[in-house]
Amino acid sequence: MKLYSTNNCKHIASLEEAIFRGLPPDNGLYMPQHIPQLPTDFFEHLPEQSFQQIAVTVSHALFGKAIPLPDIERIVNRALNFPAPVISLNSDTHVLELWHGPSLAFKDFGARYMAALMSWFLQRRAAQTVILVATSGDTGGAVAAGFYDTPGIHVVILYPSGKVSPLQEKQLTTLGKNISALEIEGTFDDCQALVKQAFLDEELRQYISLSSANSINIARLIPQSFYYFEAYKQLMPTHKPVIFVVPSGNFGNLTAGLIAQKMGLPVAHFVAATNANDVVPQYLHSGVFTPRPSIPTISNAMDVGNPSNFYRMLDLFGSTWNNLRKTVSGFAFNDEQTLQAIREIYRQYGYLMDPHGAVGYLAWKAYQSRNPGTQGVVLATAHPAKFLETMTQTLGKAIEIPDRLAQLACKEKKSTVLPAAYDAFRQWLELKFKKNKT
Ligand SMILES: *Cc1c(COP(=O)(O)O)cnc(C)c1O
Numbered sequence: 001m002k003l004y005s006t007n008n009c010k011h012i013a014s015l016e017e018a019i020f021r022g023l024p025p026d027n028g029l030y031m032p033q034h035i036p037q038l039p040t041d042f043f044e045h046l047p048e049q050s051f052q053q054i055a056v057t058v059s060h061a062l063f064g065k066a067i068p069l070p071d072i073e074r075i076v077n078r079a080l081n082f083p084a085p086v087i088s089l090n091s092d093t094h095v096l097e098l099w100h101g102p103s104l105a106f107k108d109f110g111a112r113y114m115a116a117l118m119s120w121f122l123q124r125r126a127a128q129t130v131i132l133v134a135t136s137g138d139t140g141g142a143v144a145a146g147f148y149d150t151p152g153i154h155v156v157i158l159y160p161s162g163k164v165s166p167l168q169e170k171q172l173t174t175l176g177k178n179i180s181a182l183e184i185e186g187t188f189d190d191c192q193a194l195v196k197q198a199f200l201d202e203e204l205r206q207y208i209s210l211s212s213a214n215s216i217n218i219a220r221l222i223p224q225s226f227y228y229f230e231a232y233k234q235l236m237p238t239h240k241p242v243i244f245v246v247p248s249g250n251f252g253n254l255t256a257g258l259i260a261q262k263m264g265l266p267v268a269h270f271v272a273a274t275n276a277n278d279v280v281p282q283y284l285h286s287g288v289f290t291p292r293p294s295i296p297t298i299s300n301a302m303d304v305g306n307p308s309n310f311y312r313m314l315d316l317f318g319s320t321w322n323n324l325r326k327t328v329s330g331f332a333f334n335d336e337q338t339l340q341a342i343r344e345i346y347r348q349y350g351y352l353m354d355p356h357g358a359v360g361y362l363a364w365k366a367y368q369s370r371n372p373g374t375q376g377v378v379l380a381t382a383h384p385a386k387f388l389e390t391m392t393q394t395l396g397k398a399i400e401i402p403d404r405l406a407q408l409a410c411k412e413k414k415s416t417v418l419p420a421a422y423d424a425f426r427q428w429l430e431l432k433f434k435k436n437k438t
Contacts, residue, residue: 001066003030003218006311015066016121019114019219020129022212029312030218035262036061043264046233051084052076054233055226058263062222067120075120079112084227086234089349092375093364095357096231102145103171104383104405105138105301106253109227110220111146115153117219118211122152129209130433131155132198134191137164138301141171143213144179154433155213158182158191158425161417167386167408174411182428186420194425204426208433215250216308224256225263231377232265241268243367243376247360248272249302251280251309253379254328258316261327268374272330273363275299275338280307281330287321298335298390299355301382331363338362342394352384352391352399 005011007028018030082100101108173181275297291306317323341358357380
């Protein structure tokens, strides 16, 4: 498998380079040079295949000879050990639940698959790496859970002390083993600055191998395409065209769906659903892309003012607005509408939908009213219990908390408090990792 940079198609990288670099040196984004079309008999036999078997076939088609098939099977079985079920609210409105992984959000698919892939490459060269992650709360949890107990990889998470929710803090600080949590006496921006400075510290990098687990890494994007096949499989008995509705922030999830379509998955249309951060719906409407500072909303994982995967999406359509908008429609909704949707979905179907999924539901209703007779799958990107306060206040009742979340409250927090100063951070890294070098 070869990848190119969206800024310069002549900049070519191997899969291993793309994964460990994260970003091409020209600040573009890595894209597969060749997106293979899967054979028709693969689609005919989808119903007989498990989610894991589908993931193996898709990975193998993309990777080519980069990773031997038996190893791909091991990577998939290790990473994707939870389901992606489709729940039907009625005959034309379905929900793809992507929150059955350890951190209860769809980012588990990307984080766990990336961890397994990185670990495979590292073991082959008998190497180790330290992953530095700055988090304002949510993404750190998925990365921590995804990389937990992965051979060859240590994860260091920096979070702003007192500025993440108690639940998020538990997700970051209770795993132990190869996951270290640094509680920085500063802001999220301070955490990000410390990570950035470490990556620029050539001397440090001579004796500690550093990597990132950024959401734009191609290893996080690829596994997100698998569940589009899985959802399509579950809806094959309906014999009706399928429309995917994707609650979006950085647009990785939607880009992965477009890749699945390019591999031959017969998706009729995509609907991009956003909160008030609506630069992509605006673009689809007007043809003008105007990034803006982000606006805080109740669906905060989608508060992105300059979506980094925008240029990947565009790249898939020859950088042509007219082609992109034939395949993707966009709708945006505010917080008030989102809260109303949470209540409506619960009242009509007895179904608990988190604020991100609720934005998707609204976009589906908007699309459906203009295109009657279609069926849609709304991606439910997080478990509603992750947004306990919003859910209980909106519905006026307590909601059930899954065991793996409830257990977190009883676990002991383990973190190291550090000032927001590079010297202290560097010293901590040296003490922890320098002596481990063989
Ligand atoms: C990250 C996230 C999103 C947005 O996904 P993108 O791939 O960035 O568009 C939506 N919902 C939840 C719960 C998320 O964590």
